[in-house]
Amino acid sequence: xxxxxxxxxxxxxxxxxxxxxxxxxxxxxxxxxxxxxxxxxxxxxxxxxxxxxxxxxxxxxxxxxxxxxxxxxxxxxxxxxxxxxxxxxxxxxxxxxxxxx
Numbered sequence: 806x807x808x809x810x811x812x813x814x815x816x817x818x819x820x821x822x823x824x825x826x827x828x829x830x831x832x833x834x835x836x837x838x839x840x841x842x843x844x845x846x847x848x849x850x851x852x853x854x855x856x857x858x859x860x861x862x863x864x865x866x867x868x869x870x871x872x873x874x875x876x877x878x879x880x881x882x883x884x885x886x887x888x889x890x891x892x893x894x895x896x897x898x899x900x901x902x903x904x905x906x
Contacts, residue, residue: 806832806836806837806839806903807835807836807837807838807839807841807844808832808836808846811874812846812874813905815870815873815874816830816832816846816848816870816874816905817830817905817906819866819869819870819873820850820866820905820906821906822866822869823862823863823865823866823869824850824852824854824862824866825852825853825854827853828850828851828852828853828854828906829850829851829904829906830848830849830850830851830904830905830906831848831849831850831898831899831902831903831904831905832846832847832848832849832902832903832905833847833848833849833897833898833901833902833903834846834847834880834902835847837901837902837903845877845878845879845880846877846878846879846880847880847882847898848879848880848881848882848905849881849882849884849894849895849898849899849902850863850866850881850882850883850884851884851886852883852884852885852886853886853887854885855885855887856885856887856888859883859885860883863881863883866881867879867881882894882895882898
């Protein structure tokens with residue numbers, strides 16, 4: 806995993822502050838592979854929050870992480886479980902990613 810320990814800690818802490826205790830977070834994409842270089846931080850979130858609160862939490866989480874680790878490219882894929890998602894990216898993120906929370 807190509808995140809520093811500090812970045813991992815910040816992401817986990819911010820996620821717990823912004824989302825519910827039953828929600829989960831994965832890192833996926835190029836940052837999972839130690840042999841690749843560069844790339845943005847791709848995060849996948851599964852949440853039980855309603856749509857409105859989930860969107861607010863997503864933007865609070867993103868702002869908080871960037872405030873602490875700097876203005877890096879961070880993409881967040883949000884899967885609101887009450888709605889469900891048939892997006893292939895959700896399946897890929899879960900299967901190939903590393904669960905952080």
